[in-house]
Each structure stands twice: as structure tokens, then as C-alpha cells.
Amino acid sequence: MTQQISIGVNRDNLSELTPLIRSLPPLEAGHIRVHITSFALTANNITYMVTGDMIGYWKFFDPQAYGIKAGHLGRMPVWGYAQITQSRHDALPEGAQIYGYFPPADYFDLKPANIGPMGFSDAAAHRLPLHNIYNRYSLTAADPSFSGEFKDLQPILRPLFTTSFLIDDFLARESFFGAEQVLLLSASSKTALGTGFCLSNRQGLKVTGLTSDRNKVFTEKTGFYNEVQSYDSLTNLNPNVKTVIVDMAGNGAVTQRLYEHFKDNIVYNCMVGKSHWDGAPPHRPDAGAPPVMFFAPDQAKLRLKDWGPAGFAQKLGERWTPFCRSAQTWMEIETHSGAEAFAAPYHALLRGDIQAHKGLLMSL
Numbered sequence: 001m002t003q004q005i006s007i008g009v010n011r012d013n014l015s016e017l018t019p020l021i022r023s024l025p026p027l028e029a030g031h032i033r034v035h036i037t038s039f040a041l042t043a044n045n046i047t048y049m050v051t052g053d054m055i056g057y058w059k060f061f062d063p064q065a066y067g068i069k070a071g072h073l074g075r076m077p078v079w080g081y082a083q084i085t086q087s088r089h090d091a092l093p094e095g096a097q098i099y100g101y102f103p104p105a106d107y108f109d110l111k112p113a114n115i116g117p118m119g120f121s122d123a124a125a126h127r128l129p130l131h132n133i134y135n136r137y138s139l140t141a142a143d144p145s146f147s148g149e150f151k152d153l154q155p156i157l158r159p160l161f162t163t164s165f166l167i168d169d170f171l172a173r174e175s176f177f178g179a180e181q182v183l184l185l186s187a188s189s190k191t192a193l194g195t196g197f198c199l200s201n202r203q204g205l206k207v208t209g210l211t212s213d214r215n216k217v218f219t220e221k222t223g224f225y226n227e228v229q230s231y232d233s234l235t236n237l238n239p240n241v242k243t244v245i246v247d248m249a250g251n252g253a254v255t256q257r258l259y260e261h262f263k264d265n266i267v268y269n270c271m272v273g274k275s276h277w278d279g280a281p282p283h284r285p286d287a288g289a290p291p292v293m294f295f296a297p298d299q300a301k302l303r304l305k306d307w308g309p310a311g312f313a314q315k316l317g318e319r320w321t322p323f324c325r326s327a328q329t330w331m332e333i334e335t336h337s338g339a340e341a342f343a344a345p346y347h348a349l350l351r352g353d354i355q356a357h358k359g360l361l362m363s364l
Contacts, residue, residue: 002023002024002033002107003021003023004021004107005019005105006063006068006103006105006106006364007075007103007104008020008063008070008073008074009074009075009076011052011072011073011074014046014050017343017346018070018073019339020063020075022067024107027109028109028111029088030088030111030112031088031089031110031111032087032088032092032109033084033085034107034108034110036082036102036105036106036107036108036363037081038080038335039078039079039080039363040080040155040159040359040360040361040362041345041346041349041360041362042160042190042359042360043186043189043190043191043248044159044163045076045078045349046349048076048077049074049076052074055295056130056131057076057077058074058075059126060077060103060127061077061102062074062075062126075103075104075105076103077102077134078101078103078104079101079102079158080100080102081097081140081154082097082100083097083098084096084097091115092112092115098119098139098140099146099154099155100137101135104362105364106339106363106364110124110137111123111124117139118139118142119136119138119143120137120139121136122135122137144313149324152359152361156331156359157324157327158320160191161191161320163191163195163272164191164194164195164198165194165198165316166303167195167246167294167296168195168199170270170294171244171246171268176244177267177268177289178242178267179205179243179267180205180206180242181205181241181244182199182207182208182246183208183209183246183258184208184248185210185245185246185247185249185251185254185255186248187210187215187219187225188211188218188356189249190359191272192209192246193219193222194323196222196224196225197224197319197326198319207224207226208226209225209228210228210231211231211356212230212231213231213232215356216229216230218355219356221330222330234257234258235257235261239261239263241262242265242267243266243267244268244270245266245268245270246272247270248272250271255269255291259285262288263287263288264288266285267288267289269290270294271291271293272294300312331359333358333360333361334358334359334361335361335363336362336363337362337363338363338364339364341362345360345362
């Protein structure tokens with residue numbers, strides 16, 4: 001009988017981790033068992049947890065739904081690779097590699113449905129009401145966007161860059177709300193870098209980054225921004241420029257200073273992440289456009305309807321490949337193996353101590 005180890009997080013105190021160990025039951029008919037070979041840890045995972053109750057991210061891998069007694073512990077979703085080690089489904093052979101949404105675990109069972117040439121969905125009963133984009137798994141051998149050249153970059157950057165691509169597409173579709181400038185907060189974060197990369201290809205639009213002092217030089221060197229300022233020097237920004245804010249940080253104290261500085265020249269505030277998870281709550285402005293939450297799956301669903309899956313993949317790929325080639329010049333991947341090695345990088349991520357040029361690739 002296969003033993004599974006996964007990592008539980010106290011939903012009320014994200015710094016508290018608990019190993020969850022159980023013996024997996026015999027594999028059911030129509031199911032597959034996979035070994036999760038590697039997954040990424042990024043600020044995106046923090047956003048999943050902070051907004052877990054509001055948006056439903058805790059529900060995807062709720063320990064209770066899998067027969068694990070865990071009290072108030074949850075399992076944060078991660079993106080990564082897995083290999084099918086046991087199959088009781090004729091269409092999915094053992095040995096095939098898949099990519100998608102997993103709990104931080106070593107083994108995991110899936111109930112495949114809606115199987116096509118490029119992948120399938122997990123039809124676990126508790127996941128059916130949740131957003132399908134997170135339930136979809138790619139068969140990497142059949143998906144042309146999975147290149148061996150970017151194998152280690154894929155789990156770290158792909159979900160973040162998809163969000164970046166969709167932010168850029170959304171703002172362009174709205175003619176940037178009449179803005180002359182897009183200001184990205186937490187500009188050294190990987191989602192912000194992807195967004196900056198996409199926006200830098202737009203003509204006549206200034207792309208500005210706001211980051212910490214320690215990350216300012218790195219952020220400038222990527223070449224994605226026309227101007228970079230630190231949080232302490234944000235008043236150096238021209239307050240008379242009509243500005244869209246794209247907020248990856250979610251720190252209300254910073255956004256309050258921005259509203260006081262730009263006032264009515266904030267024409268849109270796109271809230272994307274919560275990397276500053278323990279910061280002040282969002283500010284309610286007296287002047288300027290109020291914050292609006294951006295939910296990437298809804299934008300993806302819209303564009304999948306407009307372009308179709310093949311068209312979506314093509315348009316994303318046109319941006320994804322050159323971004324990965326760029327990332328190979330500035331990203332350093334750090335790998336950690338074993339459940340005992342999970343806590344240190346996880347806590348460093350919570351503290352904001354992971355250097356901007358580092359990418360974390362984990363396996364249990």
C-alpha cells in the first residue's frame with residue numbers, strides 16, 4: 001500500500017505547517033495515481049491561501065474531502081509535474097507525464113474525465129463545482145507549448161505568465177482605461193515581470209515599476225520597465241499622469257500613499273495578488289478609481305470562447321517562448337527535495353526573503 005505525505009497549513013496562521021501522512025487506499029477503477037515529481041513555490045501560492053476562503057482555493061485539496069483528518073488545516077494548491085505510476089483508466093498509460101494543479105504532496109489520485117489529445121480534467125466530486133481551468137491537466141508529450149528547453153521554468157513561470165498575459169489582454173481590450181501609464185506594484189515579482197514584458201510591447205504606453213530598495217537594480221536590469229522607483233521614493237512619480245495600477249502586493253498602506261499622490265489620475269486599480277499577505281487591508285480611496293479584483297480564470301474563459309483552445313494556446317505561446325528565453329538570463333532555479341526541506345524556503349517566501357531572481361522548485 002502506497003504511503004502519501006503532504007503538507008498541511010494552519011488556515012488561520014500560515015506560518016504553521018503540519019505533515020499529513022496516510023496510507024493511500026487501493027486505486028479505484030477509472031482512476032490514476034501519480035507521483036508529483038516537482039512543483040513551484042511562488043508568491044502566487046500565498047495569494048491562493050490569503051484568498052482561499054473568499055475565492056475557494058482551499059476547497060480544491062481540502063484534506064477532509066480526501067479522508068484526511070486535519071482539523072483546521074488546509075493544503076495550498078501548487079503547479080507542477082507528475083508521472084502516472086498506476087492507471088486503472090484505459091486511455092491514460094502508466095509512465096505518461098502530466099502538468100497541472102496539485103496539493104503539495106508526493107502521491108495523488110485523480111479521476112480523469114473529458115479526455116482529449118492534450119489532456120483531461122479531474123472529475124473528483126468535490127472539484128466539479130470549482131473553476132474548470134484549475135481542474136484541467138496537460139499531457140506534456142502532446143502539448144507543443146511544453147519544451148524540454150524550459151522544463152524547470154514551466155512550473156515556476158507558466159501559471160504566473162498566463163495571468164500576466166491575461167492582465168495585458170484585459171487592459172488592452174479596455175484601451176487601458178485612457179491611461180498613459182501602467183504602474184506595477186511588487187514589480188520584481190514574477191507575475192509583475194511577465195506583465196511588464198507583455199506591456200513593454202505596447203506602443204505609446206509607459207510601463208513603471210514599484211519595488212523594494214533591494215530589488216530595484218534587478219528590476220531595472222530586466223528591461224521591462226521605462227521607470228522603476230522604490231516604495232520609499234514613490235512620490236518621485238509624476239502625479240499628473242493618468243495611471244492604471246496593477247497591484248501584486250495588496251499592501252493597503254502603499255496604495256493609500258499612491259491614492260494621495262495621484263488622486264483622480266488613478267483611472268483603474270487592478271488587484272491581482274497579495275504577496276504582502278500580512279500588510280494593511282486595501283485602502284478605500286476618496287479620489288481615484290477604487291480597487292477591482294482581477295480573476296484570471298474568468299478572463300481566460302472569455303478568451304477561450306473568443307479564440308478557441310488552439311487560438312488561445314497560439315497567442316499565449318507567442319509571448320511565452322520569448323519571455324522564457326529572457327528568464328533564462330535572469331532567473332536562478334533553486335531545488336529542494338524531501339518533506340523536511342519544505343519548511344525553510346516556505347517560511348522565507350512568507351517573510352518576503354526570497355531574492356527576486358530566484359525560483360523555487362520543490363519535491364517531497
